[in-house]
Amino acid sequence: MDIAPQQHWTLRKQLRTLFLLALTFVAFCFLFGLWRVQQFNHHRMEIQNSSLRLQQNLKANFDKTKAIGRIQTQLRLYMQSGKKEHLSETKSEAEALLEEITEENKNILLQFLKKVDILEVRLDSLSENNIKIFQAEKNILTKSGQIIKTLPPEQYFKLRAVVSDACLEHHHLYVTSIISNQSDTLIRIQQQFSELYDEVDKQLVALMAVLPESSRAGMESLRDEYFTLEDGVQTVTSIRITITETQNQTVKVLEQINSAITTTSLDQEGESARLMADGLSLAQRNLVIMSVSLVLAALMFAIIAFFLHTRMIRPLVDFIELLRRMTALLAGMRTKQVSEDENFLSLSNMSDKRHDEIGEVAEAVKRLILRLRELSIFRQTIEADEMTSEIYTRLARIFMHKLGLDTFIIYEKNSKSKGMLPIYCQPPEIEEDLPDFSVADRCRAQRTGTLITSQDDLLICKQFPLHDVMHHVCIPMMVGGQVIGVVQFLYSIDLSRSEHLKITRAIEEARHYILEALPVLQSKHLAEKLEEMATEDQLTGLYNRRYLESSLEQIVAGVQRRQTKLGVLMCDMDYFKQVNDNYGHDAGDAVLIQLAQLLSDSVRKSDMVIRFGGEEFLILLVDCQDSQAAQLGEKVRKVVEEHKFQIGGQSIQKTLSIGVSEFPIDSAKGIWEVIKHADVALYKAKEQGRNRVVEFNLEMWPGDSY
Incomplete structure (x- = not known):
């Protein structure tokens, strides 16, 4: 038995019925109103006459208000474009308005014209100084290009970096000052300009210190051009501050005139309202x-x-x-x-x-x-995960099994290398075709922080290598204004319309899961960073003693399992205190940083360099051969002896004393005793005159334990 479809009493039908009822009521009111109009018609002329004068007065004041509006518009156009015709229109409108306003308002408007003249002078000055700035920038680029050609590669790249970075920062601040209309913002930008050019001058002076005498004249000329540019920028910014203040004053003057006109209109309207009250009293008899x-x-x-x-x-x-x-x-x-x-x-x-x-x-x-x-x-599930890799794995499973997305890559930004690395690839073999993101800003989504899709433009991203066969959608993972990674989804460009719509909806659903995971990822990253800070020396970037204490047992276990040896080198810079005393602690820090780099460059990646304390460094040589530790110690000593440490525009030479021991040895009860042996050998090297490598022997340590 077939059942006819039920006709539902929807809200739309209910509202339509109410509308018809209301329309009927309105029609009745309309007919009733026509009858009332006939009764009130004989009162209309009286009310009309009383309001005619008000209309005329309002029209006159409205024309004045429009004139003020035109003055404001022309003045704003002049401030934006600098065209004299807008200034001429502003003055013409103001002079015409002088004939129509009261004497009190005339004095205010004359003040406005004086301020407009001041604005004209200052804008002309601004234009002239802008030309000076552009010429100074051109001279800087020309002279830096000439100087760079004469420099060795190391100074070439340093000077090029200084000029490029300064140029980018200058343009950023200059554009910001142009679009800003707040005095306090312009003052802050002016200070930032000063700090920028002070920093550039310090870098140029530092670079001059290592250049030959023949190249310093060109660098001095380049510094002069930067001084010229700084003077021009400071002048332009000061003019902009003054222009902004003057412009605000002109706006206040026009608002004062407009307020006076409005007050006059309200006074006249009150008079007409009293006349209207007389007419309304005639309607009281119709109240019932x-x-x-x-x-x-x-x-x-x-x-x-x-x-x-x-x-x-x-x-x-x-x-x-x-x-x-x-x-x-x-x-x-x-x-x-x-x-x-x-x-x-x-x-x-x-x-x-x-x-x-x-x-x-x-x-x-x-x-x-x-x-x-x-x-x-x-x-709730990912909050219980310990590592970010577990979160990425869960996301990947949802993409594949729940949303049906079978081709994607999850990139994560590396805070140290400033690049992006693929954390998860599906399928794994696609990793061979991925572009190089060693510089993270090569990724358009990471650079802009916005979703990038090739649906409308296949070539929107130059880094994407498969644009001829696949679409891509890149979703930046942004937390706190910073992009911590990118999720890239891939799908064939030959999909049907329905399949493409299905993929689009799945990617949109994936975005919700990504957004849900971002706060958790941020907290995990922060925890990992805090752990890294706790085990890393902040000055040199090497592992610290805390890391040594936590990982030494694992290192020793690996050496014992492989039945190899662990070389231990205790290194101490000779007379390091003299560096602090003669050049200051900043110079001492610079020397320690350079020494740490020399030590790291002198050993294998499998070895470990640790800042043991102060100017003492510990080197652990994993799986070393007999006598290899002493040989490497001598190599390190020579490298340090021949190196020229750069501090404050000058160079000094320092030496290194090194104590050597090896683990395991029969006389030692544990790895910490071997480290103590290396420390004892180090002090023997100090006693024997420093700048030498001394291997530990039992005669140096007569005691039973350390």
Whole structure:
């Protein structure tokens, strides 16, 4: 037996019925109003005459207000373009307005014209100084290009970096000063200009110190050009500050005139209002008829309101209350009266029983809550993960098994190398075709912080190598204004429209999971960074003693398992205190940083260089051969002896004393005793005159233990 489809009494039909009823009521009111118009018609002429004068006065004041508006517009155009015709229009409008305003307002407007003349002079000066700035920039680029050609490669790249960085920062600040219209912002930019050129001059002076005498004249000339540029920029910024203040003053003057005109209009309007009151008093005799009309209208609207309340408002209130409870549950705030399942059941019943728009919204909300619940469970799960790699793996599984996305790459930005590395590739073999992101800004999504898609432009990203066969969508993972990575989804360009729509929806759903994971990723990154800071020497970038204590047992276990040896070199710079005393602690820090780099460059990647304390460094040689530790120690000593340490524009030479021991040896009870042996050998090297390598022997340590 076939059942005819049910015709639902939807909200749209209910509202249409109410509209017809209201339209009928309006028609009745309209006919009633026509009758009232005939009665009030004989009063119209009297009211019209009383308001004619008000209209004329308002028109005159409105024309004045329009003139002020034109003056403001022309002045703004002149400030933006610097064209004299806009200035001429401003003055012409102001002079014409002088003939139509009161004497008091004339004095104010004359002050405005004087300030406009001041603006003209200052803008002309601004234009001249801008030309000087452009010429100074051109001279800097020309002279730096000439100097660079004569420099060795090392100084070439240093000078090029100084000029390029200064040019980029100068342009950034200069553009910011152009678009700013706040005096305090311009003052801050002016200070930043000074700091920029001071830093450039320090770098040029430092570079001159290592150049031959023949190249210093050109560098002095380049410094002079930077001084010229700085003078021009400071002059232009000062002029902009003065122009901004003067412009604000002109705006206040025009606002003062406009306020006076408005006050006059209000006074005249009050006079006309009193005349209108006389006309309105004539309508008092019709009050009874109007009261009856209002009662009828109120009754009509009461009926409509009752219908709206029972059929629309009360269901909506119940629906909103249900949503509030569901929202509280999703936020973790469970109520004692209604459980989560009961709330969800109520929502399901509403979507099933109501066949109108409220039912449709309830169904949509039910789907949304299911989706939010899944996201909430996902976030709770990844919050319990220990490593970011586990989070990326969970994301990958969701992309593949839940959303059907089978080709993607998850990149993570490396805070040390400033590049981006692929953390997860699906499928793994696609990693061979990935572009080089050793410089993270090569990635358009990472650089801009916006979603990049090739759907409309296949060649939007120059780094993408598969644009002829695949589309790509790159989603930046942005936290706190910083991009920590990029998720790139790939799919064939030959998909049908329906398949393409399906992929697009899946990627949009993936974005929600990525957004949900970002705060957790940020906290994990922060925890890893704190752990790294705790085990790394902040001055030299080497591992510190705390790291040694935590990892030494594992290193020793590996050496014992492979039945090899561990070379131990204790290194100390000779007479390091003299560096601090003669050149200052900053110079001492610079020497330690250079020494750390020399030691790191002198050993294998499998070896370990540790800042043991002060100017003492410990080198662990993993899997070394007999006598190899002493040989490497001699190599390190010679490298340091021949190196010229650069401090404050000059160079000094220092030497290194090294104590050597090896693990395991029969006489030592553990690795820490071997380290003590190396320390004892180091002090023997100091006693024997420094700048030497001494291997430990038992005669140096007569005691039974360390």
